Amino acid sequence: MFNNAGISGIGPLHDIELNTWKKVLDVNVTGVFLVSKAIVPLMMKNKAGSIINMSSCIAEIGLVNRASYAASKGAVLSLTKSMQVDYAPYNIRVNALMPGTIYTPFVEDYLSKDPNPESAIAKIKERQLSGDLGKPIDVAYAALYLASDESKFMMGSPFMIDGGVVNGKSS
Numbered sequence: 001m002f003n004n005a006g007i008s009g010i011g012p013l014h015d016i017e018l019n020t021w022k023k024v025l026d027v028n029v030t031g032v033f034l035v036s037k038a039i040v041p042l043m044m045k046n047k048a049g050s051i052i053n054m055s056s057c058i059a060e061i062g063l064v065n066r067a068s069y070a071a072s073k074g075a076v077l078s079l080t081k082s083m084q085v086d087y088a089p090y091n092i093r094v095n096a097l098m099p100g101t102i103y104t105p106f107v108e109d110y111l112s113k114d115p116n117p118e119s120a121i122a123k124i125k126e127r128q129l130s131g132d133l134g135k136p137i138d139v140a141y142a143a144l145y146l147a148s149d150e151s152k153f154m155m156g157s158p159f160m161i162d163g164g165v166v167n168g169k170s171s
């Protein structure tokens with residue numbers, strides 16, 4: 001099961017309307033809760049399953065103007081670890097994907113609203129070690145790996161696919 005759906009949330013905490021905050025948390029966190037709640041009993045019965053929750057590398061390091069989004073992705077990461085502890089006895093693995101900036105409609109939309117998209121892309125690249133933005137296929141391969149038995153020893157892990165953003169920051 002791949003809990004991938006998510007929405008963006010822009011702004012620092014003091015500018016965020018309560019409704020916007022609730023919507024970001026509803027889709028990004030409660031969405032994972034509801035879909036998992038529906039499917040986990042079946043996996044428990046079958047004593048097999050791999051759950052992949054979409055977090056973000058922002059859960060680890062934060063990002064300017066993303067308070068609600070970072071909070072939601074941090075919650076997804078914590079939920080992943082807690083689910084893993086609860087469901088390991090049922091042979092269910094639960095891991096989190098932690099992408100950096102991946103060029104999807106989500107990012108295209110964000111860039112289209114920027115008065116200077118070229119400079120926005122340059123700023124994104126400054127945060128990472130790779131010279132390219134991530135592509136959906138980069139994340140898809142990671143999801144396929146987590147879904148397969150090849151990743152059977154990965155449990156409760158944050159799986160970085162971020163072009164070196166998190167480790168680049170510390171080097």
Ligand SMILES: NC(=O)c1ccc[n+]([C@@H]2O[C@H](COP(=O)([O-])OP(=O)(O)OC[C@H]3O[C@@H](n4cnc5c(N)ncnc54)[C@H](O)[C@@H]3O)[C@@H](O)[C@H]2O)c1
Pocket residue numbers: 004005006007008027054055056057098099100101102103104105106107
């Ligand atoms: N693109 C990035 O740079 C990036 C980085 C880190 C994490 N992510 C995460 O990856 C996931 C996918 O993002 P994306 O970049 O493909 O974005 P996207 O906007 O292209 O796709 C998001 C998908 O979620 C679906 N969705 C949104 N709200 C929904 C709802 N209430 N119910 C059901 N479906 C809903 C949309 O229909 C869409 O198919 C998201 O969870 C996002 O937070 C994206």
